[in-house]
Amino acid sequence: MATASDCLTTALLNVNGLTRNFDGIKILLIEKKIDVLVLSHIGLVTEDDIQIEGFDVLWKYFEDTAEKDQPDHGVAVYIKKSLDWRRKASYECSDLEVIWVNLRFPKKKDIFLGCCCRKEPTTEDYLNDICETMERVSGSIRFRNIFFMGDFNVDWLIDSDDKTQLQQKATEYGFTQIVSESTNERNPGTCKDHIYTSAPGNCQIPDVDFSDHKLLYVTVSLTDAPGDDPGDGMATPTSAVHKDQLTIGFWNVNSLRNNIEEVRQLTEREKIDVMALCGTRLDSQTTENINIVGFHPPERKDREEPGGGVAIYVKENLTYTRFREDNNPNIEIIWVELSLPEKKPVLVGCCFRVKDKPLEYLEEICNIIRELSTEKDKDIFLVGTFNINWFATFTREIKNKERLETAARTSGLRQIVSETSIEGNPGSCMDHIYTNVPADRHTIRSSVQRLKAHKCLYVTFTSADQPNLPEEDETSTAIANLNIRES
Structure with a gap:
């Protein structure tokens, strides 16, 4: 069942270890009235330890790639149980800590939301795969508001080849990176947490008391669907295709x-x-x-x-x-x-x-x-x-x-x-x-x-038309009703 509101509240946080900051996350979800919370750098977790009442949770963590100096990579998404959503694993590269989900709303555009955690250092191919992910989802911009958020470990406040690559590809595929100020209390002047989106929106950046990264908080207005989806391969099973x-x-x-x-x-x-x-x-x-x-x-x-x-x-x-x-x-x-x-x-x-x-x-x-x-x-x-x-x-x-x-x-x-x-x-x-x-x-x-x-x-x-069901015989119905009344 989709939310009855005309907006959706999403947020992103580099949590620096989900298990040790779990109580803070529970409070954050309630106080900020968040519908979908994306977390990066979650660290190694177990299913029983990260369940929160009223929310579904997905996570992705490559344990075999953990390093002693960077154990807390990985991503997680908390989604309110009242939302109609499906995971889109076919858009997730097997080599990336990336999760994609599709959120549906009656008579409104879907919201296609991805989360990413790119730890340092990584190869050039890793960043290329992230850009390729943007390209793969960009084909449905007309029919879906798309958000791709996470810790990309590319500082948006200084010029670099990595920033240029991300900026050029985002523009080419119809996305705007909307975080434009420092997101790290420990390292002021750095902005490695990004939100790429095809939808207009403002990003608020309040502090939290259990992580050195700031919370990136976006309220998304749900917009009317533009008409029939032509079947670009991203509709969910609840949206049946009309084709002969x-x-x-x-x-x-x-x-x-x-x-x-x-x-x-x-x-x-x-x-x-x-x-x-x-x-x-x-x-x-x-x-x-x-x-x-x-x-x-x-x-x-x-x-x-x-x-x-x-x-x-x-x-x-x-x-x-x-x-x-x-x-x-x-x-x-x-x-x-x-x-x-x-x-x-x-x-x-x-x-x-x-x-x-x-x-x-x-x-x-x-x-x-x-x-x-x-x-x-x-x-x-x-x-x-x-x-x-x-x-x-x-x-x-x-x-x-x-x-x-x-x-x-x-x-x-x-x-x-x-x-x-x-x-x-x-x-x-x-x-x-x-x-x-x-x-x-x-x-x-x-x-x-x-x-x-x-x-x-x-x-x-x-495909053949569904045959009409035979009409009920009125005489038989009348007799049946009469028998019921007499009994």
Whole structure:
């Protein structure tokens, strides 16, 4: 639930250790009536030690980079529980202590707020990554008021190459740095705490008694939304996209870690709304950044042994839920259900069938497909590498194909891939797309990624209107009411 006020109070403080100054933070939130508090240099914390009633808290701290002379880096954000917010991890570089959240308000512009802690010394690449972060979020300035705040460890009151770089990039991307006086009591004349914003606003700078840094205090006026968001990839799931066509991509990626950049380029170039992947080869120990800007973090089903795995990315401006969670723990398959305003729901599944699995494994997949007969009120797409050649000539493969085909027919589905799915291997179609969407509502195409690799398949379809519910029979209703009264 969004706040009923027409303004939002945000504040930034270099806390110099959250745990030791925790009582001061609690008092500060109450006395200053702060809605969102950003803290830099929080130090090592534990979840139980930093909870404050009435607030949600997020934090980011790279323990392995802590140094004896600078143990108190890291960032945290306190957000009032009454606010409608979501974390935007896909905009957070894995190498930066940066957090991004999106705050939503009815009929008002969203506020997109980022916090940063840049400890000294750092490489030139670190500052470049900060500038790149500004560039990535700048595309939605028209639809969101953006604030990027924190300790950047660049003194704004003296000329330097780092200041020039930040100033030029901020101006280029539509931001203004609004802190223009000293922010450090111990080192007067220095200003390393910055607030970059796309929205007009004044910054008040009162002292606090538990940190040598001053509090940066900004009251943000909530402005009216300018109209329909064109879907730039930053809308939250509660803002359902209004569009008649969607594009689903599928690729057997053969290691997402190794090919994440290629996947990112594909989703942008082909204007994909939902990207399904097989052969992700991820596990619970995966630490690499596999997020894609403009998409929710992926829904995944990993295999703890080498190989396999499936994932689905959904664009951030689409509303979806995970479907049939853990109904089939033994099968590498995941489902998401998209909700489109005044349109049929769209069910997207991604499946990977290991080639040498016994027949029982294939039968389980066939049972899953048969169960889709209860979902005929939805547009359904099941994509994946089934390792059954649709152009089969051998008896065993023909029988396996017939098993899949019969199961699909039971649910009103048909397989629509009719070309070689591995470049350089003619006569082989192991990647399938099963759908109940009529041919006059979809088109299918493919692209070659590299020789001997799976092609990427794309299906673009027109979403169907949600059928009207049958009107209740007035006579039946009257009789039912009469029976109630008589009883």
